[in-house]
Amino acid sequence: MKAFQVSQLAHPSKIPLTTDLPVPEPKEGQVLVDVYAAGLNFFDILQAQGLYQTKPPLPFILGAEFAGRISASSPIPTGCPYKPGDKVFGYTQGAFAEHICVHPKVLLPIPRGISFEQASAIPLTYGTSFFGIVERAQAKSGEWVLIHAGAGGVGIAACQIAKAVGCKVIATASSEDKRRICTERGGVDAVVDYSKDGWQKQVMDITNGKGVDVVYDPVGLILPSLKCTAWNARIVVVGFAAGNIEKIPANLILLKQVSIVGLFWGETAGKRDPKTGEKVMRGLLEMLSKGKFKPVTYEPQLLGLERVSEGLKKLEDRKVWGRAVVSIKQDHQAKL
Secondary structure (H helix, E strand, O other): OOEOEEOOOOOHHHOOOEOOOOOOOOOOOOEEEEEEEEEOOHHHHHHHOOOOOOOOOOOEEOOOEEEEEEOOOOOOOOOOOOOOOOEEEEEOOOOOEOEEEEOHHHEEEOOOOOOHHHHOOHHHHHHHHHHHHHHHOOOOOOOEEEEOOOOOHHHHHHHHHHHHHOOEEEEEOOOHHHHHHHHHOOOOOEEEOOOOOOHHHHHHHHOOOOOEEEEEEOOOOHHHHHHHEEEEEEEEEOOOOOOOOOOOOHHHHHHOOOEEEEOOHHHHHHHHOHHHHHHHHHHHHHHHHOOOOOOOEOOOOEEOHHHHHHHHHHHHOOOOOOEOEEEOOOOHHHHO
């Protein structure tokens, strides 16, 4: 079996692909999944170097998000809702491999019309953005939503989800190409270059002086965003991609009666509030099943586990729009 196995902690670019691992054997209660696609995440780069909070014992297989089929040779535990050949996706350690053993409870069915590559982008990125837009921000149809870094993974997911809710969306991005992606792939109503001074005036002009009702911020732009929020706005803190953790003067929050809420999807779904996690995934799968949108994956497509380190380097260098995923196996059954 091929897998991106970390035997010694190092940058992914210095880790060779392992090609001779045995196919893993499911433990009691587990199923074997043939992996067709896997999502690439920035934390994979950190974990390979021992710099991430989750530190599996060496050796370990990198990767977390995957999509594939229940293997023809897989045992089917009592009560398992899947059978061999079923298309599933999920999230667990060891996604960068041709096969993976998991408990059925971490799996979900791939909606009709969604590819393996698109499905491998769902658990973290689209789960985060649905949780942020629908649950934490309580965005409503007709409201203005400002989404920072709109061409990035969680950004473009938030754009699509906000539009599916019925919101009017303004996306920010620092380059013309990324702003084009926001419009063409994210379906936003307007785009703004947040690297230029005075971008907030553009937002105010777009909203006819009202300001935005929701700010979705994976960058670290809360303070400048307060200049273009409406009364009773909600700001969702997703992350700090710019590297700056802001200190916000409380009087600015008071003056517009703004609510600032945090978002920690992994901790919510995996530990603190699994019921909310299940609710989010049900809502997300309903949107996908109804064809409201399809996950946006980076092109050109990365083919083969041999491309994992290349894809992670593109991600590290901020050359990726949408979600970077690696295609591991071709779906010949789809042609039958």
